[in-house]
Amino acid sequence: MNRRRMVVASALATSALALSACGGGSDPLDNSSGGDGDTGSGSSESIIVGSANFPENELLAEIYAGALEAKGVSVSKKLNIGSREAYIPGLEDGSIDLLPEYSGNLLSFLDDKATAVSSEDVYAALPAALPEGLSVLEQSTAEDKDVVTVTKETADKHSLKSIGDLKGKNLILGGPPEWKTRATGVPGFEKNYGVTFKEFKVLDPGGPLTVAALKNGTVDVADMFSTDPTITTNGWVTLEDPENQFAAQNVVPVINKEKASGTVSDALNAVSAKLTTENLTAMMGEINQEQKEPADVAEEFLSSNGLS
Template sequence: MSTINRTRRAAVLGTLAALALGATACGSSGGDPLGGSSSAPAAGGASASGTAAGSGGSGGSGSTVVVGSANFPENVLLGSIYSQALKAKGVKVEEKFNIGSREVLYGQLQSGNLTVLPEYNGALLAYLDAKATAVTTQDVNAALAKALPASLAVLDSSPAEDKDSLSVTQETADKYGLKSIADLTAKAGEFTIGGPPEFKSRREQQFKDVYGLTFKEWKPTGDTTANALKDGGVQVGNVFTTDPKIVQFKLVPLADPKNVFGAQNVTPLVNKAGLDATATAALNAVSAKLDTAGLTALMKRVAVDKEDPSTVAKDWLKSNGLG
């Protein structure tokens, strides 16, 4: 899992200063949206993934659920979605957004100062277990159930993922019939691929071994990869799946059926004692509706159109029957 600073995404989003987290994801050349230090706390025991929280909690029973977030725009948006979804079910909520990196947030959750946090399951697993090898959503969440301390749990993961991708323009996708990374096999030798400076050393051999791809050239494009795709400087680029420029420039993230980039599903991480069944169900309902394309469109409104995250969250919840 990479620990590259989240400044890449900050430059793309042009809003709050980001931090090394995983956003974007993890497992790749990209940063870990909730990054910070790679040292993890000791896992204190098992917890059940996707299960309702402890019986003595708050959530609709009078106590206050404290929803936190890291200090980058996407996580603030997700925190606002969680918060407003809970309020819509009558749960008392306190918001503590823009706190910091995972190591700070995780400690706050363990202590009970926070109840709910929007997490990225693959990055969280790497934080807890640097030797973890799980890449699919199901396997990552199963591993998390073993790695998390008994006081914490992950609820249902959403289909939405903030992770690395190989993306192309819509024109390139249409011209060559590209839908997945595997479809690049016939054209990779003619294509220049762009990404951060470390992308080649970390991924070149993996793409050869897993997909049989050998690209014509690897070009370090850093924060300008999406622009390089749009302008034709590269034909394939490493772009985060919730980067608003995917919408702006009509880019196409290619499917990754062999999981070169491990799962990075947006997933509620919770202190089980702080939630009841009502609150748990509200958060799981959000996960059931939230997908990558939808989150990317929301992030365009926040990062490009400069709309208030709480307003964007409210609109999404209303349109999905959750607010």
């Protein structure tokens, strides 16, 4: 918890700047842009839905938003905010009310001494780790983990099957900027596997920059997401993680407790009940390969699952 307090204190200004650049013309730090905050039922309710800065999280935020709108909730969206260092303070100060999260990485961010690994244990540990005023609703079976990915050529050349096999190989790692300091990033590789890298290159979170860098050899090892169909399409190899550097990563809504009315909770829990790793992977294929907009893919998901 000391890590969370330190990060949140230092990131409040960053949060305000990041949020002000995201979506809409009104001031995102002014809750009046999202309505009166009444937690009653139907259209009297309002909620601000945020997302991290990568397509899958934007997709999930669009799904949450559409499900809530179908129940008469007034929704404002602040998408592509950034990393947890930016949006966790936003959740705390009310700049946003709701955001789709990934259980294991969230727990690790909030409590760097957490030891929970399984889906059930991670979920059980989250309430105590969350900042006051925030809660999680029901988690889905859908899981999207960070995966350490290499090309087949690199795997064959260096006999790579596990993350531990990277030890002593002097390779270049690519990942999001927060991997410089996070326990799931560069420090974790050294602590858990004794692995150090020749260089760390800052890329986007499993996005097009990462894909391009792995394809053209700018990096040898990259952080990607397990639901990304690009991995299979390119015949790339994900390295095993026997030391559980990456814990369970179930998709779960994080929400301001004051906004978690019966209407809102029921709508979001219904979404979680329908989300699976398989349909999330398929939806990401539509976005990454068919170039569909996340909002359109979200609408199709809600319609096909009776949630709109």
